[in-house]
Amino acid sequence: MWLTRPFRERSTQLFLGVLLAALAIVTFLNLALPADNPLHVSTYTVTLLGKYLSYALLAVAVDLVWGYLGILSLGHGAFFALGGYAMGMYLMRQIGDRGTYGDPVLPDFMVFLDWDSLPWYWLGFDMPWFAFLMVMLAPGLLALVFGFLAFRSRVTGVYLSIITQAMTFALMLAFFRNEMGFGGNNGLTDFRELLNFDLRSDATRLGLFIATGIALALGYVICRAIVASKLGRVSVATRDAEARTRFLGYRVERFQLFVFVVSAMLAGVAGALYVPQVGIINPSEFSPIFSIEIVLWVALGGRGTLYGAVIGAILVNYAKTVFTGAMPDAWLFALGGLFVLVTVFLPKGIAGLLAYRFKRDRQASRSHDSPKEAAA
């Protein structure tokens, strides 16, 4: 079974081991230790870590298309945001009549902007299963339509990057419009509960953190399974020599579309997990700058290695947390410097550094790592 293949890889086993252990340790330190213990992990920190993990899942999704398929998407923030909005709409509906104006159906922002009924695209979001489905379907559908058009006409390289940017930019402008019915610039906020769990309670926050960790683990395994399959090898072939792959009889555009859609759906899931943890979703998640930043996480961690994307996302965002607290003015210098240094001097990212350091080990393991094991 292709999905179980990654579990037999040592790198995946290690990754999952570390991730699950981290989840367990944080949970333990949060629950079991009293608040004044120096090792106690506060709920604030747990939520912060949860946010990093959702970013990590997003980075994995980007790495899947950029690292393995060679498509530099500068619009993945759009899929992330769409997933987030789907979740946000569900959470808004959960507020029910506890909003400021006490309207049982309409969210507050609709009440004071004089909407008299819910627009059609808000229907169904009071049902969790529908909302969770849309978390995947909305970004998936956008990726399907966009990808179908783009790959069919063989828009590649820079052109593709630029039009993905145009896509997320257009969506940002659209979501900013108050007429769209997504709360305009203010977005969606003031969430109360998720599946009847109070979003303000510590237990829910811990639960969300764990759920995000598990989603990351699943997302990682799915991506790993795709990458390790023959389809993954076709992707890499497409990345390196698209025309050649075509001449071998592969319908490259369909492979690109498939991977692109999977990646968009993963990004949507990441967005959906992100929103309840930070408590707001607004159009700035669509901003092209954010999408470029995601690419940096991947580049820093190491393009084409999924664990690298995870490391990159967590590292950059941790640095952001520290810098914006300690020396706010330096943050953009640090981020900008990172972009330059990583691309110029560290093209393979942190994962590349690790790989270089342990090249010998890997070569040694490769020689007795027969293709039967790898491909079975």
Next chain:
Amino acid sequence: MRMIRSFVPGLLLLCLLFGLVPVVQAQEDEAAGQALLEALAVSSYEAKSEAIESIITSGDERSRRWLEELLGGKLQRHKETGRFVIVLENRGRNWPVIDALSFEDAGEMSRRDLDRIGINNALRGQLQSALAVLDLYTDDVDDRRDAARELLGSVDAAMVEPLRELVGSEDDAEVRRLLEQGLAIHRLNEGDIDAIAELEGSLNSRVRAALNSATRSDNPLVADAASAALLDIEQKLRINSGLETLYFGLSLGSVLVLAAIGLAITFGVMGVINMAHGELIMLGAYTTWGMQQMLPGQPGLALVLAIPAGFVVSALAGIAIERGVIQFLKGRPLETLLATFGVSLILQQLVRTVISPLNRTVVSPEWMSGSLMINEGLSLTLNRLFVLGFALVVFACLMLVMRRTRLGLEVRAVTQNRAMARAMGIRATRVDIMTFALGSGVAGLAGVALSQLTNVGPNLGQNYIIDSFMVVVFGGVGNLWGTLVAGLSLGVINQVLEPWVGAVLAKIVVLVFIILFIQKRPRGLFPQKGRAAEG
């Protein structure tokens, strides 16, 4: 400071205007002046209005200056001594002043000790028409025309007679026509139906305003006639508004072309995706600001000098970027995107830290303010007209450089076959540097132009970078003509759409259009064909 050219007739007119007997002997007397000004230092605007009238009718030679300074908010009163002064420079805490009675230097005063003689828009209107009447007697035809235009709609009963006389003695036909229209508006307001005939066909907005209010007249005959006249005017205006939209579109397009053309060189010719392009534009704009700081009081000269300076500053920054980053990323276009994005963040923050996070003031020189009047209903804003012209000149120069110079030849050679060009003795590295410097310098020029249209601040570049890329990609990478056509047509499309769907949707529609267009023609409007383009 303008001289008072024809003082006595103006005074006469004004006296008639307010129905007062003129004080014949010109008083130079300190006390009388102080008394006149003292009357202004009251809080009620009605009282101020009366005080202004008495200044006008006083016949004091200084009254014109007083009125102008009052209009400019520079006439102030020292709180303790009650002395009136004119503030020369009102920024900072201590202001240099001159005495309002003798116009002699009075040193510096703290703004804390000064009371401004405040005016409101009603008084401002009163002062402006008073000054306009004075201007009707100047020798300068343009000033007289402006004055006559200013009086449209503000002619009142007292002014009718003197203005009629003036029409008789005026040489300039345009001034006559305007004065007659002014009188006609007055008559129309009085309910005179014949006045409408005189106003027919005028595109002036004040004439239209007068006709519009006439359509609400109690007299149905007047109302109908006014509606008919308006209908005729509206028809003429429709052509105007079409032309206006085209101008708006070309103007927006020229901004896009300017912002994108440097990118067309670095991106199209060198294959470098320079995300710091916007910041190079920003540097050009800041150079303009710096020039104006260095040459205070001469914004025009500073702007002209900023053109070469902006080019050089951005070109140098470009060279630094090329040497520092891009040369290590040959043949990896997507990675130049990431690295230069980092550079753009650094440059932005640098400007914030070194200069200020706040926007800077860039002054428009006199000759770039206002608009060029094509007819009464259509005028082209001068700053945008200049930018449009500037964009075309820059484009033409670039075409010349690429087509007719050694550099252009070498650039094209290196673009087409790097190895071969090297073998023929072209120093490819040098060509890279020069090309990048050229593209960056052009970005600097764009910045100089944009400083006349929008904010000069750290975010300036970000607002243009995405649009620039869209233009280049839409036009076809590596084709300067494509960039020109793409920029101008996107500008026109945007402006044509805007009145229909609003600014935001227009922009979204344009973006979606570009996305779909790229699907149809993946290599833009004017693609490079053949094997070279595949690489």
Next chain:
Amino acid sequence: MIPTIPALSYRWLAASLLSLGVAAPALAQEDDPIKVGILHSLSGTMAISESTLKDTVEMLIEQQNEKGGLLGRQLEAVVVDPASDWPLFAEKARELLSQEEVDVIFGNWTSVSRKSVLPVVEELNGLLFYPVQYEGEESSENVFYTGAAPNQQAIPAVNYLMNNVGVERWVLAGTDYVYPRTTNKILEAYLRDEFGVAEEDIMVNYTPFGHSDWQNIVSEIKQFGSEGKKTAVVSTINGDANVPFYRELGNQGINAADIPVVAFSVGEQELSGIDTAPLVGHLAAWNYFMSVDTDANYDFIDAWIEHTGDEMSVTNDPMEAHYIGFNMWAEAVRKAGTTEVDEVKDAIIGVSVPNLSGGYAAMMPNHHITKPVLIGEIQDNGQFSIVWETPSTVAGDAWSDYLEGSRDLISDWRKPLECGNFNVVEGSCGGGQAEAAEAETD
């Protein structure tokens, strides 16, 4: 395969956990400084406006410390940078309240950042002073609104234009976000209901943030204004979009005598980036202008210039709001004898402190304050000359009287009502706050 990865990750994890844990709370003691959180963007798009507010609060803290602090304790500023990133605002607010355990927060500018922070402040029971004019329609137990509500800015400005200028035709132009939307909705209703202004005499227009091409819109305004009725533009255009807007106005020959523009978001600071010569005579409505002629204001300006070291630095309305808010909070702390949030919250209602325009500002039970409303005309030096002011101060109204849904709502945080949106018709406290109130009484 790559054996060191786990070790590395563990090490990283441990390091990160440690560094996050270092900030672990120490319990407040009597001689510890009182911590004042400052939550203003220092980078990103809003840094332009917000960074000066950070400096203002720092200056106020310095001044307070020179006077011997508060309750015998020194004040300490805790500055964080939410980087104009709205989710980051919530995160940083949480950091300030739960990690740094600040006693009060001064912060936010945009509505969206306030909306983002609001649930956090309520959850962790903090105090937030919000210094910017805003759209109203909100009243939180934990937030004090020291900026203007629509009835303290927009409505008086329209009254002025109506009564003193004789405006009959209105252009409501704004940036497309919640503040202009709500304000314009209130104004539309107000103009219609109070003055009987016809539908066709109101033009509403929204543009995106940072809109830079105003040719069409200004041309439309010009067209709209040539109908023979006195026309004015009520502008809620935000920030960066103003410069190109005013430039286009000037160049298309619209001057203040023809079509005055009254702006609610353009203050001294915005004008400092504009060549104001063509704008002379256009209007702005605020509760404070730098040109206010009082000693308190001159002292404030002098202190500010000293603090920034820049002779040319300007003061503006939100800075005054922080000045008022800070003094109110200090007064309430003194009154309560503690920085305990619940007690300060109760003590602050009714507190009255001098404002900079020669009067007093009082904290109302709805957590809004009383303010004078001033109308100023732009001068060529980037300052405003005050042409009109309300005869007395106006109390801020959390819920607009001109909006359908909020007409019947009032806010009163005193006992026994303790409700932010009490419906006077139904006689009940609305929405989620009823639940919260119940939970508290349990």
Next chain:
Amino acid sequence: MSFLSSLADRDRVFDFLVPATSPVDVRHGPILYLDDVTVTFDGFRAIDNLNLTIDDGELRCIIGPNGAGKTTMMDIITGKTRPDTGSVWFGSRHNLLAMNEPDIASLGIGRKFQKPTVFEALSVFENLELAMAADKRILPTLTARMTGEIRDRIEEVLETIGLTELRHGPAGILSHGQKQWLEIGMLLMQRPRLLLVDEPVAGMTGQEMERTAELLTGLAGKGKQSVVVVEHDMGFVRSIARTVTVLHQGRVLAEGSMDQVASDPKVIEVYLGADPDEEVA
């Protein structure tokens, strides 16, 4: 050639894996037929009324100076470039102009590029695996499993192209000649009816060249493959060619045996006295 017989054996085994496309109909004539084909790039006629016919099982060499249109012609046949006018038929049933690259490839036209194009990040083994005739739709590719039979077949080709030792190394580290061989190996895995081979021996040693010549001549034959070779190396062309076509300025200048062609005065003029301007593509 032992691998050829094994290839014939394997035919039956793998039939079920081949996508259901109708077989090439060569009963009524040639396997490839180009008629009046013209392509222009920015006004430059890269192919100018080209007519070319390749018979089933034929081994044809195409020569010509730089810019004669050889590579463009291959691009047209494989669907990469669309001609302005003309028609291209594969057998008498398939109009190649109506198809895209993967369809054409699945139909049985394999192509080796002028610059050896292998997937450098993948191992030699994986390169061959991807080239193998199989169900190349998405889901079958995603769930594809490595079977013993597939492995045997890959091992066989590995042996034929002499890369057995390097099979798990990344293709990127191969020498130029080895990459050429790998690419030929990938063609073999594809089991095409028509092979288009662009400069197969560039960068090869004399010995390698000999083996390549053997391989190519062995492939061609009635009912087996047809092979079209574009080559600059005259010695190599002479060693394999039965029929040679000379292209010049996008047109057929001469056609016939090597000796006939070599003595054709037009050909001599083109090769010795060509105007340098026209050589630039």
